[in-house]
Amino acid sequence: MRTTQPPVDFEGGAYSGDGVHVNSGFMDGLDVASAKVKATEYLAEHANGVTKVNYRLRDWLVSRQRFWGCPIPIVYCDTHGMVPVPEEQLPIVAPDDVTMDKSGQSPLATHEGFRNTTCPVCGEPARREADTMDTFTDSSWYYLRFADPFTPGQAFDPVEAAKWMPVDQYIGGIEHAILHLLYARFYLKALVDIGMAPGLPREPFRRLFTQGMIRLDGTKMSKSKGNQIAPEKYYDTVGADGLRLFHLFAGPPADDVDWTDQTEEIIEGCARFLDRVYRLSEYDEVNFHDAVDDADVGVRRALHRAIAAVTESYERWSYNIGVAELMQLFNTVSKAARGEHGIERTTLDEAIDTIVKLLAPMAPHVTAEIWESRFPDLASVHLQSWPVADPELVKQDSVTMVVQINGKVRARLQIDPTTSEAGAEALALADPIIIGALAGVSVQRVVARPPRLVNIIV
Ligand SMILES: [Zn+2]
Secondary structure (H helix, E strand, O other): OOEEOOOOOOOOOOOOOOOOEEOOHHHOOOOHHHHHHHHHHHHHHOOOOOOOOOOOOOOOOOEEOOOOOOEOOEEEEOOOEEEEOOHHHOOOOOOOOOOOOOOOOOOOOOOHHHHEEEOOOOOOEEEEOOOEEOOHHHHOOHHHHHOOOOOOOOOOOHHHHHHHOOEOOEEEOOHHHHOHHHHHHHHHHHHHHOOOOOOOOOOOEOOEEEOOOEEEOOEEOOOOOOOOOOOHHHHHHOHHHHHHHHHHHOOOOOOOEEEOOOHHHHHHHHHHHHHHHHHHHOOOOOOEEOOOOHHHHHHHHHHHHHHHHHHHHHHOOOHHHHHHHHHHHHHHHHHHHHOOOOEEHHHHHHHHHHHHHHHOOOOHHHHHHHHHHHOOOOOOHHHOOOOOOOHHHHOOOOEEEEEEEOOEEEEEEEEOOOOOHHHHHHHHHHOHHHHHHOOOOOOOEEEEEOOOEEEEEO
């Protein structure tokens, strides 16, 4: 028997989380992972067991009775049995004049022109294999062919593949993670092992991102269920960019999104935002003043903070936050430009051009159009360099840090945004309110997340 110490605030029945072992003999003081290692060592030492990795590998039957797949290059001869199709006759291309019926068998099986062939060994009449390969057999190595799709005579060019691999970023639904990505990893390891992929890494993908789904009435939209919302109708009403912006704005890209009654409003809101950017780019209702003043510097500060924030949200895949930052920035700029006080011309131009660049990956059509009308002689916005935030304008003098005791807010401090964890902890513990609140209790732990939060656990 082994027992782990539950956390102090644990309530309820049996504790099954990680923790330090107690009353567990030789495992005392260890966490779960270390205790497992120790227990296995103990068994090995006492000749009761050995460490072994179980791969649970099974044979994989790749033939499918389907039309949609690569034909298996095998011919059946009465004399020679199963004969592989010689390399110079590859690939076997499936015919496109098949008849789909309800028999359930592959239409290749009944296509006489495809089925009837000759034996590569004796030249006598023979039958072609009608089964096709499981599509996983192709999706397990296509990334190698993508590295150089033009090389004839071989599956992929190992030199080009070695140059491009591994794939930096894989994006796919969660359904890929279990089978396809496992097979793809297995294939590459096997290709490296048999010498077909010299110089390649044994892992094909560096990072995986699994995107969420749009759900309708609580279920996944799918063709087979017929519960889809076709995007085409929005091309005429809000435009592809409006719809695209909605998808990015609707939530973190890893999360599922429910299509609800409010969805149409959000889509229209996104389209309206793009319209407003367009109108501001044409100086619609803008008041200009001559010299740069403090208000203009304020606009530039907001602009450069947004450059930093939007760039970071792109890098973190937080597109919804990026869109929200851009909308907020736009409101600041628009308010300044259309207010009585107005805005200085170069300040507004910098703001508009930067917003257009930051928005370009999310709304490629409308930003290209705005850019072209502003700079007919320049290359497209999509060929411009990414805006860089001026650190002097981004710098904030102070930020509010919340100090909590056991998760309850007790104090708010104005601190330097560059304060370290140790510094934040020291400032929190030195605050008079906190000193008072901690009188007579002992601090268990301090979690410092500067510059925003310090949580003291007692
Ligand atoms: Zn034969």
